[in-house]
Amino acid sequence: GNSVTQMEGPVTLSEEAFLTINCTYTATGYPSLFWYVQYPGEGLQLLLKATKADDKGSNKGFEATYRKETTSFHLEKGSVQVSDSAVYFCALSEGYSSASKIIFGSGTRLSIRP
Amino acid sequence: GAVVSQHPSWVICKSGTSVKIECRSLDFQATTMFWYRQFPKQSLMLMATSNEGSKATYEQGVEKDKFLINHASLTLSTLTVTSAHPEDSSFYICSARRGSGGASDTQYFGPGTRLTVL
Numbered sequence: 145g146n147s148v149t150q151m152e153g154p155v156t157l158s159e160e161a162f163l164t165i166n167c168t169y170t171a172t173g174y175p176s177l178f179w180y181v182q183y184p185g186e187g188l189q190l191l192l193k194a195t196k197a198d199d200k201g202s203n204k205g206f207e208a209t210y211r212k213e214t215t216s217f218h219l220e221k222g223s224v225q226v227s228d229s230a231v232y233f234c235a236l237s238e239g240y241s242s243a244s245k246i247i248f249g250s251g252t253r254l255s256i257r258p
Numbered sequence: 259g260a261v262v263s264q265h266p267s268w269v270i271c272k273s274g275t276s277v278k279i280e281c282r283s284l285d286f287q288a289t290t291m292f293w294y295r296q297f298p299k300q301s302l303m304l305m306a307t308s309n310e311g312s313k314a315t316y317e318q319g320v321e322k323d324k325f326l327i328n329h330a331s332l333t334l335s336t337l338t339v340t341s342a343h344p345e346d347s348s349f350y351i352c353s354a355r356r357g358s359g360g361a362s363d364t365q366y367f368g369p370g371t372r373l374t375v376l
Contacts, residue, residue, distance in 0.1 A: 148301070180367075187262060188302075188351070188367035233302070245292075246365065248302040 150234045150249035151201040157224055158257050160222035165219040165252050167208075175236040176200075177210050177248070179218040181245045182231045191219075191232070261285055262354045264368035271342055272376055279337045279371045281352030287332035288354035292365065293325075296349040308335045342375045349373075 150167040157163060163223060169177065179191040179201070196233030197212035206221045231251045237244040261284040265347030271277050279313045281291055285325050294302040307315045314327035324346075326338040335354075339346055351370040 147313075185369065187369045188353075198265065243303060245307070247304075248300045250299065 148249035153253040156255045160223045163221040166216045180233040193194045213219045229256045259281045262366045262368040266281045268372040276340045280336045283333045286356045290355040291335040293351045294351040309319040344375045
């Protein structure tokens with residue numbers, strides 16, 4: 145079945161450091177890929193998405209590129225801020241929208257030191 | 259942005275009792291809501307899809323008689339854990355689908371409910 149694997153946390157970085165959170169997936173067909181973020185005490189929020197191969201999703205300085213050849217969707221940010229501290233979930237759905245059934249990775253907790 | 263609330267945010271109950279968790283979409287109508295379960299340091303696992311006015315669709319391995327779902331209105335879905343046992347202790351998260359069924363639809367997530375069964 146479909147699955148998502150992402151790097152285990154926690155990840156701790158200093159402010160302005162470069163961030164990469166790895167994510168790979170296994171899926172039949174052509175899934176859409178997502179990154180969700182959960183800030184402390186809040187619900188999951190869609191951070192970015194990509195619906196087909198070579199698409200790049202971006203939002204709030206974060207980027208991820210849908211790589212079909214490596215079945216990956218790594219999250220990157222060039223300069224992290226303390227406010228980026230949260231749990232990040234990589235996910236896929238078999239539909240085009242995030243409203244379809246979603247399969248989540250286990251989440252990666254990110255902590256940014258001032 | 260759209261807001262989805264859950265109530266209660268945490269609950270502790272005795273083994274054998276039933277617990278009801280509410281999920282509300284506060285500023286939009288949702289014909290479809292989803293219920294997820296999350297164990298510590300693990301993924302969110304979809305339990306069931308709740309459709310307003312009809313029976314919920316349960317994922318394989320989820321006991322529908324144990325996890326009763328009711329979606330009686332366009333803004334409210336409830337999950338009742340019946341005869342709860344310690345192994346039901348978990349973090350339960352709901353989401354609501356906003357849109358008319360097209361590619362631009364989005365899921366909005368609630369903050370979750372932590373259930374502890376003693």
